[in-house]
Amino acid sequence: xxxxxxxxxxxxxxxxxxxxxxxxxxxxxxxxxxxxxxxxxxxxxxxxxxxxxxxxxxxxxxxxxxxxxxxxxxxxxxxxxxxxxxxxxxxxxxxxxxxxxxxxxxxxxxxxxxxxxxxxxxxxxxxxxxxxxxxxxxxxxxxxxxxxxxxxxxxxxxxxxxxxxxxxxxxxxxxxxxxxxxxxxxxxxxxxxxxxxxxxxxxxxxxxxxxxxxxxxxxxxxxxxxxxxxxxxxxxxxxxxxxxxxxxxxxxxxxxxxxxxxxxxxxxxxxxxxxxxxxxxxxxxxxxxxxxxxxxxxxxxxxxxxxxxxxxxxxxxxxxxxxxxxxxxxxxxxxxxxxxxxxxxxxxxxxxxxxxxxxxxxxxxxx
Numbered sequence: 306x307x308x309x310x311x312x313x314x315x316x317x318x319x320x321x322x323x324x325x326x327x328x329x330x331x332x333x334x335x336x337x338x339x340x341x342x343x344x345x346x347x348x349x350x351x352x353x354x355x356x357x358x359x360x361x362x363x364x365x366x367x368x369x370x371x372x373x374x375x376x377x378x379x380x381x382x383x384x385x386x387x388x389x390x391x392x393x394x395x396x397x398x399x400x401x402x403x404x405x406x407x408x409x410x411x412x413x414x415x416x417x418x419x420x421x422x423x424x425x426x427x428x429x430x431x432x433x434x435x436x437x438x439x440x441x442x443x444x445x446x447x448x449x450x451x452x453x454x455x456x457x458x459x460x461x462x463x464x465x466x467x468x469x470x471x472x473x474x475x476x477x478x479x480x481x482x483x484x485x486x487x488x489x490x491x492x493x494x495x496x497x498x499x500x501x502x503x504x505x506x507x508x509x510x511x512x513x514x515x516x517x518x519x520x521x522x523x524x525x526x527x528x529x530x531x532x533x534x535x536x537x538x539x540x541x542x543x544x545x546x547x548x549x550x551x552x553x554x555x556x557x558x559x560x561x562x563x564x565x566x567x568x569x570x571x572x573x574x575x576x577x578x579x580x581x582x583x584x585x586x587x588x589x590x591x592x593x594x595x596x597x598x599x600x601x602x603x604x605x606x607x608x609x610x611x612x613x614x615x616x617x618x619x620x621x622x623x624x625x626x627x628x629x630x631x632x633x634x635x636x637x638x639x640x641x642x643x644x645x646x647x648x649x650x651x652x653x654x655x656x657x658x659x660x661x662x663x664x665x666x667x668x669x670x671x672x
Contacts, residue, residue: 321360322450322528326370328424330441331390334377336430345377345387347426347441352448354399354414360450363397374441377429387429395423395448400531402449411446449527454492454506455648457532459562461553464538465583467491468631470507473641495641503644506532526569534647535578537562537623541590541597555582555593556600556607563617571618577651580623581640586630594628601626624650 334344350372364370375391378384403411403421412421423446427439458466474493491507508528529535539559545552553561559580566573582594600607604620625643629636 321364324360324364324370324448325445326367326372326395326448327443327445328393328395329371329373329443330424330426331374331376332440333427333429333438334387334390335379335438336432336434336436337380337382337385338436340380340382340385341432342380342385342436343387343431344380344429344436344438345389346429347377347438348374348390348392349422349426350374350393350395350424350444352395352397352401352403352414352421352423352446354401354417354419355396356399356417358396358398360398360448363395363448372424374424374426376441377426377438380430390426397448398450400451402451404447404449406445406447408447451527451531454504454532456503456505456534456536456644457529458505458507458538459529459535459566460538461540461544461558461562464540464544464558465631466507466538469538469581469583469629470505472631472634472637474505495644497641497645501645503648505536505644526566526573529566529573530570533576533651534644535566535573535576536644537578537580537621538583539580540584541582541593541628542584542587555597556604557611559601559621560604560608560611560617561615563619563621564615567617567619574617574619574621577647578621578623579640579643579647580626581636582626582628583631585628585635586633590628598626 328350330349331347333347336342336344372393372395374393377390378387380387397414399414399417399419401414403413403423405411411423413419414421424442424444427441428434430436430438458470460466470491470493474495493505493507495503495505497503506528537559539555539562541555543552543554544558563574582597584590585594601623608616624647627636627640627643629640631637
């Protein structure tokens with residue numbers, strides 16, 4: 306167990322998904338009272354999204370984690386209008402949420418070259434300020450990385466998510482036998498014959514109590530917020546984390562996963578979801594699969610078997626249920642097709658809703 310703990314710490318230690326940094330806008334330049342000259346404005350601090358940077362690289366490059374913009378120049382006889390101070394840019398990965406010290410969201414950077422102003426430079430001295438410059442804004446901000454992927458894999462450890470990701474995409478995740486297989490998010494891409502690409506994120510394995518931040522709790526759950534759809538992956542033979550925890554059937558696993566998502570953030574249950582039932586190459590898998598399907602058709606009839614605090618308010622309705630084996634490749638092609646079909650359908654619905662809203666707005670403006 307000590308060995309596993311060490312691996313967990315070492316591997317995850319290399320992956321940073323949040324960083325606290327100090328930012329300060331530049332001070333303004335002095336005004337020139339006798340001639341009415343204005344000092345230059347202080348430089349601003351911006352957070353800018355780049356594809357080829359990680360938060361770890363940012364931390365290594367700027368160990369002090371201080372970002373200060375340049376000061377504006379003073380007004381003088383040969384340049385009555387002082388020039389603006391140099392802006393400071395903080396390079397961050399795409400998918401960053403920026404919050405202030407109180408956790409209030411300042412903004413999000415969802416695509417390359419998105420920019421966000423985080424600390425404004427002070428005004429230069431002018432008549433309004435009695436020709437005295439103002440100091441720049443000081444702000445401690447938090448950079449929080451949330452992955453952006455089309456599909457997020459949801460499952461308890463050893464459900465076979467890493468094996469599945471390597472089957473459906475070109476990703477080569479590390480696969481091991483201990484309980485916490487995936488220790489940092491792995492991203493893969495499904496490539497289709499017509500060159501369409503769909504990104505899939507395999508995230509650190511959930512455990513019961515993840516919403517309370519047990520195990521990797523929030524590290525997992527916050528990443529899943531930024532995926533379009535969920536793909537539940539369950540082991541047909543059930544799951545047991547260790548000899549000290551209860552054995553859970555495939556059906557119980559689905560109920561518990563649903564509850565963890567709900568307790569963290571109810572909106573996660575609104576996302577379209579698919580179910581991949583893995584390890585269909587095991588003995589008696591077919592019988593267990595038929596039993597699971599009948600349980601999922603009427604889940605309410607079985608909820609009395611659960612403790613009250615484990616029952617979700619709303620059970621998940623899966624758009625597709627696909628039996629697969631990540632080892633033999635059974636059902637993988639069907640799963641890829643279902644993922645695409647589901648995403649296309651969702652995109653079509655979003656477009657329709659958007660056009661309806663546009664028409665409604667036009668109608669309102671006409672009247």
